[in-house]
Amino acid sequence: MKNPSVDTHLLPADSGTIGTEPLLAVDNLHVEFTTRQGVVRAVNGVSYALNAGETLAVLGESGSGKSVTAQAIMGILDMPPARVPKGEIRFRGTDLLKLSENQRSQIRGQQIAMIFQDALSALNPVFTVGWQIAEMFRVHKGMSKKDSYTKAIELMDRVRIPAARQRVNDYPHQFSGGMRQRIMIAMSIALDPDLLIADEPTTALDVTVQAQIMELLAELQRDSNMGLILITHDLGVVADVADKIAVMYGGRIVENAPVHDIYRNPAHPYTKGLLESIPRVDMKGQELYAIKGLPPNLLDMPTGCAFHPRCPFRQDNCVTDVPALHAISGTRSSACHYWREVLDGTAG
Amino acid sequence: MGRYVVRRLLQAIPVLLGTTFLIFALVYALPGDPIQALAGDRAVDPIFRATMREMFHLDDPLIVQYGYYVQGIFTGDFGMTFRGVPVSTIFEGKFQVTLNLALMALVIEAIVGVGLGLIAALRRGKAADTAILAFTLLLVSVPTLVSGFVLQLVLGVQLKTSTGIDFFPVAGTSEGWRSYLLPGLVLAGTSIAYLTRLTRTSLMETLRADYVRTAIAKGMPRRRVLGRHALRNSLIPLVTYLGADLGALMSGAVITETIFNLNGIGRQLFDSVYLSENSVVVGIVTVLVLIFIAANLIVDLLYAVLDPRIRYE
Structure with missing residues (x-):
């Protein structure tokens, strides 16, 4: 997948403070x-x-x-x-x-x-x-x-x-x-x-x-x-x-990451879908991408991962198990059981 | 602004002509002979009858009679009664009494109605809110005849005999502004109920507005959020209602004036209709229409003060 370019030199260095509130x-x-x-x-x-x-x-x-x-x-x-x-x-x-x-x-x-x-x-x-x-x-x-x-x-x-x-x-x-x-x-x-x-x-x-x-x-x-x-x-x-992005879906954070990481390589299928649905000049004339399905009904949340009804990479345990927010690195996390596969591009 | 006022005043002329003509036509259509009414059951001398009919143009067509009347009005002459008294003499002091009564009712209505409405809106869904809503239902259900006599008895008579507090005169206008307290309260009755509900709805709607949320986000104290940011915006529909109600209160005071023995135009209007004193009836209605138009004009001008988005050009 081709990522939108980001001027990384304009972004300030990660200013995480360890030990201080x-x-x-x-x-x-x-x-x-x-x-x-x-x-x-x-x-x-x-x-x-x-x-x-x-x-x-x-x-x-x-x-x-x-x-x-x-x-x-x-x-x-x-x-x-x-x-x-x-x-x-x-x-x-x-x-x-x-x-x-x-x-x-x-x-x-x-x-x-x-x-x-x-x-x-x-x-x-x-x-x-x-x-x-x-x-x-x-x-x-x-x-x-x-x-x-x-x-x-x-x-x-x-x-x-x-x-x-x-x-x-x-x-x-x-x-x-x-x-x-x-x-x-x-x-x-x-x-x-x-x-x-x-x-x-x-x-x-x-x-x-x-x-x-x-x-x-x-x-x-x-x-x-x-x-x-x-x-x-x-x-x-x-x-x-x-500097950093928190992606929310159905009342939960599904991905947390510094901004350049997320644009370069999303670690959650929902983020991936969001990025792909940005209209791009080089894709002119082609059909616009949209995430299929509707946002979840908050009164009747899907079981397991809230995104599973719309997820192109859905597996069986997505329907039953709520994914935890997995730490990918010190600054990144993703609430997807298959974040590794999403990152590698091997999911689905 | 000035041009707007002039335009509104010019618009008032056809309104005034239309309403007076309507009431003139209605009085004209009333059954019975006003000259006969002067004599009661006795026979009227035909010569006297002919003279009177001639003098009051009673044999002319409706439109001609109305023409004579309007001619008089424009020279400040309300005409004579069949009994030979100038109508302006009959009016003397009576409009003042009714105006005092209506203004007292309006003040009571504004204080009690807006007050109760505010409490209800701020305690939405709680016991106080339910109680106030039930109370407004009670207010609209009790007829003036009942509320008038009950208040006269309880606040006017029993309060005095049991505690010695003599604060609420039960009749007449001899006690200055206090004379109007009880009748004002009775007259305001139903209007209090409407205004309470209107205030409640209006404030509840304003409290949901984005700018109220902004005021809270700005860290404004609750009192300021309500009293400044919300209230000013809720006032607009209330002012409309109060303005329109002044006219309604003045023309609706017949029963109240009778119960509390106030010598106002409400009673005069009733008596005059009964005695077929057409010139008095039309005169009273004309003045009431004028008051109504003036009150509405003031309300419209107040809008611009309350809401800067409204401009008159």
């Missing part, structure tokens, strides 16, 4: 929702870690649990119906799940910030963008109205909104989609958070604007050395900015 460590996290139809297990034992200055891309289709994991880290799940029966979310060594709601709201916005997919609905329509950015300084830092607006204008300049001083009193609907997402970003980095979670930040934007927003995020991250979790279903978006 990473910035964020999600450990065996479970999240479930109680619904009328039954209990939906949206996240089933997800673990990942992130160091300062690192970018982790969490990849997966809708319903894979990638956003729910992020919302659990942020502490913005509606509980009930959501519940976290098991797991830890350690931020700088402290388990966030053990903190009171009051303590968590101190961390939210100040140390961990989040950017949402659709900036038009994520910004409040009845307040000016300046008000919404300045609010961060007024509420968290007790700043005066005048000072906080000065800060808001500075931030709008920093995310390169033209004529920030004139536009500070405009409302969200008066901005274009890309500019609105810049406002969201300005708001999220207002208090220099250590960790920024971007939940599909470019999905609602057109392609040229997508690249600009990703560039802006990468630049802001370089300047401030914050950790960045990039949630996306778009493989094209992550290649240039991510």
Whole structure:
């Protein structure tokens, strides 16, 4: 199989820290929702870690649990119906799940910030963008109205909104989609958070604007050395900015790897399918590849490996045994019984 | 903005003409002779009858009578009653009483309805929510006649005799704003129920909005998320309802005014229909329509204040 080329010299060296606590460590996290139809297990034992200055891309289709994991880290799940029966979310060594709601709201916005997919609905329509950015300084830092607006204008300049001083009193609907997402970003980095979670930040934007927003995020991250979790279903978006990738499927992590490894040689059939479904110029005119079948129904998960109904390499034990996350190397792991064969290209 | 107001006011003219003509035609179609009504069961002198009919243009076609009436209105003259009293004299003070009553009802409605609705929305599915919903059902089911007399008896009379607290006058308007407390509460009854449910639905919908999630993610305290980010957005449908309700409260106060012996236009309207005093009936309706139009205009202008996405050009 021919792999998409990746400029490996642009990628920072693996910044794994041995012996010290990473910035964020999600450990065996479970999240479930109680619904009328039954209990939906949206996240089933997800673990990942992130160091300062690192970018982790969490990849997966809708319903894979990638956003729910992020919302659990942020502490913005509606509980009930959501519940976290098991797991830890350690931020700088402290388990966030053990903190009171009051303590968590101190961390939210100040140390961990989040950017949402659709900036038009994520910004409040009845307040000016300046008000919404300045609010961060007024509420968290007790700043005066005048000072906080000065800060808001500075931030709008920093995310390169033209004529920030004139536009500070405009409302969200008066901005274009890309500019609105810049406002969201300005708001999220207002208090220099250590960790920024971007939940599909470019999905609602057109392609040229997508690249600009990703560039802006990468630049802001370089300047401030914050950790960045990039949630996306778009493989094209992550290649240039991510250090490592966690691929999620059916509420589990199916593959964990540094970004160049995964593009060069995936170790899970699902990842392989995702990579093959990227449209490519050199394959023009040929039928587009698609992973067959539908995403799993979270109310009625398949037995064994959740991916087995769609897997081209399925064996008998895939239907019965849930695969563990096998360590392939110090930085890679795959939740496939046949990861060796997938890596070698001898599977199936 | 200014042009919008002018346009809306110009639009009010055909509305006013249409509604007054309708009510004029309805009163015209009422059976019975208004001149006979003056004399009760006794016979009316034919010469007197002819003079009166001549004076009040009663033998002219409907459209001509209406023309005379509109002519009067535009010169500020509401006409005379058949008993020889200027209609404006009859109105004196009565609109004020009904307006006070309606405004009191509106204030009670806004405080109680929005308050209960907020509690219900924030305690969704819990005991408080269920209790409030049951209470609203009770409110819409109890007729004004029952709630009026019960409140008069319990809060007005029994409270005074058992505890000595004399805070709720049961009749008349001699006690200033306090006179309107009980009738205001009775008049607001059903509206409280509707507003409670509307507030509950509206806030619950807003609480699911993405921007509320953003506010939480920004680390805003719960109080601020609710009071600033959510409430402002939930207010829009409530303002619409309250504005439209002012007109409904003013025209629906007949029974309440009767129970609490308030000398307002509700009772006057009822009496005038009964006595076939057509000019009074049409006059009252005209003023009510004006109030209705004004309230709706204010509501529409408030939208722009509450929601910056709405602009009037």
